[in-house]
Amino acid sequence: MLSSPVRSHFTHCIGVGLLALVLLLSSPVASPVQAQDTSQARSKQVVDRIVAVVGDEIVLKSDVDQMVAQMLQQQRGASYSNELWMQALDRMVDENILIEQARRDTNITATDEMVEQQLDSWIEQNGGPEQLEQAFGMDILEVREEMTPQIRNQILAQQLQRQKLNKIEVTPSEVQQWFQAQPQDSLPRQPESVRISHIVRYPEMSKAARKEARSILKTIRDSIVNAGANFEEMAKQFSDDTGSAREGGAIEGLPLDAFVADFAAVAARTPIGEVSRIFYNPQHKGYHIIRVNDRRGDIVDLNHILIRVDQSRAEASPAIEYLEAVRDTLVNNPDVPFELMAKRHSEEERSKRNGGRVTDPQTGIRDLALQRLGPSWQRTINSIEVGEISEPSEVNLLNGERAYHIVLLQRRLPPHRINLEQDYELVRQAALREKQQRVMDEWLSELRDDIFVDIRVDEDDLTATR
Numbered sequence: 001m002l003s004s005p006v007r008s009h010f011t012h013c014i015g016v017g018l019l020a021l022v023l024l025l026s027s028p029v030a031s032p033v034q035a036q037d038t039s040q041a042r043s044k045q046v047v048d049r050i051v052a053v054v055g056d057e058i059v060l061k062s063d064v065d066q067m068v069a070q071m072l073q074q075q076r077g078a079s080y081s082n083e084l085w086m087q088a089l090d091r092m093v094d095e096n097i098l099i100e101q102a103r104r105d106t107n108i109t110a111t112d113e114m115v116e117q118q119l120d121s122w123i124e125q126n127g128g129p130e131q132l133e134q135a136f137g138m139d140i141l142e143v144r145e146e147m148t149p150q151i152r153n154q155i156l157a158q159q160l161q162r163q164k165l166n167k168i169e170v171t172p173s174e175v176q177q178w179f180q181a182q183p184q185d186s187l188p189r190q191p192e193s194v195r196i197s198h199i200v201r202y203p204e205m206s207k208a209a210r211k212e213a214r215s216i217l218k219t220i221r222d223s224i225v226n227a228g229a230n231f232e233e234m235a236k237q238f239s240d241d242t243g244s245a246r247e248g249g250a251i252e253g254l255p256l257d258a259f260v261a262d263f264a265a266v267a268a269r270t271p272i273g274e275v276s277r278i279f280y281n282p283q284h285k286g287y288h289i290i291r292v293n294d295r296r297g298d299i300v301d302l303n304h305i306l307i308r309v310d311q312s313r314a315e316a317s318p319a320i321e322y323l324e325a326v327r328d329t330l331v332n333n334p335d336v337p338f339e340l341m342a343k344r345h346s347e348e349e350r351s352k353r354n355g356g357r358v359t360d361p362q363t364g365i366r367d368l369a370l371q372r373l374g375p376s377w378q379r380t381i382n383s384i385e386v387g388e389i390s391e392p393s394e395v396n397l398l399n400g401e402r403a404y405h406i407v408l409l410q411r412r413l414p415p416h417r418i419n420l421e422q423d424y425e426l427v428r429q430a431a432l433r434e435k436q437q438r439v440m441d442e443w444l445s446e447l448r449d450d451i452f453v454d455i456r457v458d459e460d461d462l463t464a465t466r
Helices: 004-013 016-023 034-042 061-074 082-104 112-125 131-135 140-167 172-180 207-225 233-236 261-269 317-332 336-347 349-353 375-381 421-451 459-465
Strands: 049-052 059-062 192-199 250-253 279-280 288-298 300-306 393-396 402-412 452-454
Touching: 004 288, 016 140, 034 421, 049 082, 059 061, 059 082, 082 140, 082 421, 082 452, 112 140, 112 250, 131 140, 140 421, 172 421, 192 317, 192 336, 192 349, 207 233, 207 288, 233 300, 261 288, 261 300, 300 421, 300 452, 317 336, 317 402, 349 459, 375 393, 375 402
Parallel strands: none
Antiparallel strands: 049 059, 049 452, 192 402, 250 300, 279 288, 288 300, 393 402
C-alpha cells in the first residue's frame, strides 16, 4: 500500500486526468443528487451570502457548499474542514477568472451546437430526462434552460485552459530531473502490464436482422411522407440515436465533413425540406433517413432518424474466418508487418489508424494493466507468449462493442517499481502534468492582477458562522 506523501503525490500525477489535475471545471455542472440537495437546502435558507466577486460575477456561499459536497463525494474518506471549504472557494474564483478571460478572447467561442451537444451528454450521464426532472423539480426544457449558461461558461473555460496547456511541453532532461527528485524508495509499484496490438472484425449482421431494421424505417418514412406524420415526433418515439432523439433528431450547424462519408453524401444531395432515401450507416450499424432543413455552404441543419440492426442476431463465422486468413498470412510471412495488416484489415477505427496499437483511451499510454482489462482480453493475452499472435477470439472492446480480434503480444512486464527505463511515458506524463499545474497556477496569479477579484470570507468567518 502507498502511504507516504511522495507516493501519494506521484500516483496522483500519474492517475488523474489532465483537467481534473490542473483545475476546475467540475463545479458548473451539478449532479442530480446535488441539485436536489441544494434545492432542499436553499428552501430552508432565508438569505444567501456573497463570498466572492470576480469581474461582474458573484460567487454565493451556497455554490461553494455545493462544490464542497461534490469534492467530498469524489474523495472517499475525506471529511469537511474550513480549509477544504476555502480550497473550493479558491477553485471557483479561479474558474470564474478563466471564464472572464475567455470572454475577452475573441478567438474563443462556445457555439449553440457545442452547448447542445454538451447538454445532451450531461443529461445522458445523469440518468436521462426523467431523473433530472425529478431531481430539479422542473420540466426537462426548463432544466436545459437553467443549465445552458453554466455549460457555455464551462466550454469557454475549457477551451482557454486547453489552449494554454497545449503550449506546455517537457524535455527528456526535465523528465529525468523530475524523476530523480522523487525519493526512489517511495516510488509506487506498477502491476503486471502488457503492450498489445490487435486486428478487429465485427460480426456480420444477419440478412433477416438488416431487412427487419430497414422495414421498420420504411414504415416510419412512409408515415412521414405519405401520411403527414411529424418527423420530430417520429424521431422522439423511434430513433435509436438517443443523443438526438430527445430533440426530434435535430443536428444543427455542423459541417458536412463532420459526418461519415455516406451520411455526408446524402446530406449534401437531399433537397431542403425533403425526406431522404433510406441509407445504411456502417459506423452506427443501422439505417438512416434525414431531412435537411437548411444548408449554408457546407454547414447543414438537419433532423435524422436511426434504426439500428439487432446486434444479437449477428453472425460470427465470417469475422472469424476472415481473421484466421489474416493470421495465417502473418504467421507464414514474418516479413509482413502486423501494423500494415491492421491498417488494411481492422474495422475498429481508433486502433486501425495506429496500426492496431491498443492504448489507454484517457492517457494514450501503451502499457496496460492486465488486471484492469476485461476477462475476454485476459484470456486471450494469457494464451500467448511475447511475439505470438493469438487465434481469433470474441472480445468486448474498450467502448463496449462486441467484436472478434487477433492479438499480437509485444511486451509483458511483471509487477515492478516505477522506473525510467520501463515506464518512461508514464513518468513523462506525470512530469508534464506537474509542470502544467505550476504554469497554470502562475498564470492564474497573473490574471488576478488584471481581473477584479474580491474575496469576502476567510476561515475565521467560517468558524464563527458554523
